[in-house]
Amino acid sequence: MEHFSYKDNNLLVEDASVASIAEKYGTPCFIYSKAALEQNYQAYEKAFEGHSHLICYAVKANSNLAVLNVLSKLGAGFDIVSGGELDRVIAAGGDPKKVTFSGLGKTTQEIYKALDTGIHCFNIESEAELLRINEIAVNNSQVAPISIRVNPDVNAETHPYISTGLKENKFGISMGKAIELYLHATEMKGICIKGLDFHIGSQLTSIRPILDALDRILTLNEQLISRDVIIEHINIGGGLGVTYENEMPPTPIELVSAVKEKLHGIDLKIVVEPGRSIAANAGILVTKVEYLKNNEEKNFAIIDGAMNDLIRPALYGAWQKIVPVKKAAGNENTTYDIVGPICESADALGKNRSLNINAGDLLAIKSAGAYGFVMSSNYNTRPRAPEIMISGSETHLVRERETVSDLFQNEYLLPG
């Protein structure tokens, strides 16, 4: 079902008018569709039907408490990368027993906290980390459930900044070293081996690299079995892409069916860590055109949203669709660069976009539900935008707009 649609040329999120929301909460603002989040999550649930599984939503994609709460009510687990994300999951009513802890720099404090809350699994990224977790667990008379994140050395064919499964990347443990580390782990009193883990990158538009990685991981599993190391689950990470422009990413059912087929006859629970494919197309960023400007070479639409609100275009050269909130009559389009007010040439949210707009009009930047608000900053002392969740025709403010005084409340003048 389409959760972002036009009625009488006015953009709606579910049954709520974007123009009215912008009027009430101001711009820029993020708007999420609860039904879209639910539908995207349920697509994974349906795909797994009949197979033991755990869907751990990658909190980093969008960590708003209301988003986590909606997903936890559907039974979701969570993939976290910090103690802060664990606190968010708990505050949102999530079940810590369904939490996987990824990330390569887990601190001592974070490990204590995760052990105390009884998480499902630590995804181990180095021998040093395994040793630290064992030591903490032994000191606390606890046993830490772990899987080792293996780097399968496959090319995920995505943007280099979000590709993680090549030997040159900082992530995971090489195939060669993994067996040795598993054997070492069997001797550690504070460690209980639960699974095998990999995550090769994000915004994947083909499942082939994931299946190539899985082949390698299953070979590794056979080598482990022959050494009496028995695992319960295989974690295939996140990474399914979404349609920003005209990509045709695989669906959860395509991915999961192919994975199940490869596992045929092997009794392993499947863990997944999707972020973008659940949240990205459940959200938009709404912004107002402040000025139109022409500098001979180009036309610019200067908007009140900027790279601090949505950094993906500036950081990765990402393309996100930009549409008018109210479609204008006629089709006298002009080509604009859609730029923010920040003093950086990279501060554009879209380039060469053909639009029929005037100063004062509202624009919606689509696919902004994942890696949008969470990557926003206060650069140029710009308060972060509010987040609003729509359910049918109901509008819920789920995060207030920051105020400028919020931004410097923890700063101090020198004495005297």
Ligand code: LLP
């Ligand atoms: N699991 C691990 C270990 C990860 O590192 C990530 C994402 C995920 C799961 C979730 O991946 P997803 O399903 O969302 O692709 N800021 C970038 C994306 C960074 C992804 C980092 N890791 C962007 O805006 O494109």
